[in-house]
Amino acid sequence: MHGISRREFARFTILCAAAAAAPMAAHAFGGPSGAATIYKNQGHLGELITNPYKIAPLTAIIRNGGYVVRNAKVRILPKKDGQEIAYAVSDAQVLTHGGIPVFGLYPDYRNTVEITYDRIYNGKTEHFTDKVFIRTQPVYGLVPFPKAEVKKAAEGKFADRLYYINNIGGNNNTRHAVWNNPEGGALQWSSYPLNMVIDTKGEIRWFLYPEGIYNVDSLYDGGIMMGLRQNDDGAITWGYGQHYVKYDIMGREIWNRRLPYGYNDFSHTMDAAQNGHYFLRVASSNLKRLDGRNVRTVRDMIIEVDANGTVVDEWRLWDILDPYRNTAIKALDQGAVCLNIDPKLAGKTLSDEELQKLDTEAHFGDIVGTGPGRNWAHVNSVDYDPTDDSIIISSRHQCAVIKIGRDKKVKWILGASRGWKKPWSDALLTPVDAKGKPLACDDASCSNTDFDWTWTQHTAFRIDSKSDKKVMYLSVFDNGDGRGFDQPPLPDMKYSRAVIYRIDQEKRTVEQIWEYGKEKGHEWFSPVTSLVEYMPDKDSIIAYAATAGANYDLKTGGLTSAPNPYLDEFEWGSTVPAVEIQLKNTTGYQAFAFDVHKAFNGVIR
Structure with a gap:
């Protein structure tokens, strides 16, 4: 025990068990606001969610990260000799999806996506251009897709x-x-x-x-x-x-x-x-x-x-x-x-x-x-x-x-x-x-x-x-x-x-x-x-x-x-x-x- 009481040791054991049972998203106990998360931001917004609605695997949402996001635009950079997909996103679409919706990813590929947007926080508006990398799976389903x-x-x-x-x-x-x-x-x-x-x-x-x-x-x-x-x-x-x-x-x-x-x-x-x-x-x-x-x-x-x-x-x-x-x-x-x-x-x-x-x-x-x-x-x-x-x-x-x-x-x-x-x-x-x-x-x-x-x-x-x-x-x-x-x-x-x-x-x-x-x-x-x-x-x-x-x-x-x-x-x-x-x-x-x-x-x- 060496300098620690039985009561303190029991409390320490309980805390360790609680930490072990916590979701993998928690790196630490966090602070008064709750557990910390471990997702890695790409750019200046929140986490990346691929296939967010489970039926469109070549789509993703870059979450707003808690900020107000306006005037978003998306570019899917093409493969060599490929076709670029670029589009503006209305503010209503950003609100609906809780972030910037990404459409047009290549399958089985490390996609490079460029997003531009205004981020508003605490009364201040900042303009950002981020590059986001999105890895996708091959096309899949019960039957093969045609070439x-x-x-x-x-x-x-x-x-x-x-x-x-x-x-x-x-x-x-x-x-x-x-x-x-x-x-x-x-x-x-x-x-x-x-x-x-x-x-x-x-x-x-x-x-x-x-x-x-x-x-x-x-x-x-x-x-x-x-x-x-x-x-x-x-x-x-x-x-x-x-x-x-x-x-x-x-x-x-x-x-x-x-x-x-x-x-x-x-x-x-x-x-x-x-x-x-x-x-x-x-x-x-x-x-x-x-x-x-x-x-x-x-x-x-x-x-x-x-x-x-x-x-x-x-x-x-x-x-x-x-x-x-x-x-x-x-x-x-x-x-x-x-x-x-x-x-x-x-x-x-x-x-x-x-x-x-x-x-x-x-x-x-x-x-x-x-x-x-x-x-x-x-x-x-x-x-x-x-x-x-x-x-x-x-x-x-x-x-x-x-x-x-x-x-x-x-x-x-x-x-x-x-x-x-x-x-x-x-x-x-x-x-x-x-x-x-x-x-x-x-x-x-x-x-x-x-x-x-x-x-x-x-x-x-x-x-x-x-x-x-x-x-x-x-x-x-x-x-x-x-x-x-x-x-x-x-x-x-x-x-x-x-x-x-x-x-x-x-x-x-x-x-x-x-x-x-x-x-x-x-x-x-x-x-x-x-x-x-x-x-x-x-x-x-x-x-x-x-x-x-x-x-x-x-x-x-x-x-x-x-x-x-x-x-x-x-x-x-x-x-x-x-x-x-x-x-x-x-x-x-x-x-x-x-x-x-x-x-x-x-x-x-």
Whole structure:
């Protein structure tokens, strides 16, 4: 004991035990304010937190360190010959994240990040420029991410482009699950997401690690992530299975909602409309058909929800359109009915007898057929037109783009005339040339012209900045299956197109003003998915041929390897890509230009 009492020794022992049990962050007992921490500051703010919201590993927050931080800017210094990412951060974003948000880190790399900011403390403002080093892990997930090959390097105004890629990671065993209360529906779609942002060098600069918000094996938390869009506030909205969600690019949840009980099976499209509402393509959870059967419907319903998730309107498409029109359905390649790809059925079409058998035997669910409860419409996009309070839908299995008013009346139909009965036939647009003269057309095609309709198309988007109430410019991806309501003798005769139409809504005419892809032939053919969209920031068009480049056995039509999608961006009016990137061995869905300045509410001056 030598000079220390038993009481003092016991107290010393207790203190030592307490110190040993303290968190590793404590180097010492600290002072009256509590334990000291041991994180190492880089610069003049607080600690560095990587992947702060657990779903975006190539992001970080440099905490404010207890100071007031204003006027922040971030630069991710590029690799040799790489692409710099630089953006301003609004004060609101700094407050929201408790520090400076960092986006665009390279994976598996020691990143150098330069931040500039004003630090305010005790009434004094100081300006700092710090360099922060952030080591990242390789890209990871349940399935491998694709490699990107730059075919046409970006130059000039496109050199700082970032592209958000929404791909599909392969089907999971939940495909065996089906609804049975009532029967039908499309629940069996569930695939692990492959969402990433790439730069023009083909480098991944962001990816989604979805484990915290997604479970591919869950009936309610699985599905396929689709309809991703960057909203005007910079955040991203999309849906999957029975959810629709909104997150910022840092991974912070804004909201994650289950579909309202009356609806199910989200897929394909979610439009953030100009009126502040969201338009979702869903299906009915319980529809009583005219024959008395209760079914879940399939991809044939649009709902409008407000910012709080309240359903304010619905479009029951089986009541608005003709759900028994089978003209296009009979021409579909049964080997590629959207994501239900079956090489054994490549080139096969359905006869009247086979369709009638489906009807009489009362099969329901995600099958090609007619009538509510089957995949007769397959709506894959919806876009809101604020000039007349209408929606524009793309119906793949009707080979038609259709505008429908708030009164649930069809305003016009862009598509070949075969099979449309009255009153729908009265709404068909008339094809014209550049002088407004009607073209020579039959019920499936137009002769002596480059004009063509779209076939099993995806994404019919109004080009807002070039359109008004009278004239609409519309971008569409013409997948090309069933072109002319027919299948060609050989699979490699098929092709896809990115196309833009000019629609005079008063004269009810349509003019084709631009196309790309026909000249590329089968190399660019994308039987399913894909996108064409106008980008107002650079007056450009993005086309994502999302299932192009797949290898087929031309004798059997069978798929022998995964697709190799093409991402192209064009100057407005040009048919030569300004940027072209090909992704390897991956099934693509859609892609768009990601605006980092919008994401952080600021533009670098």
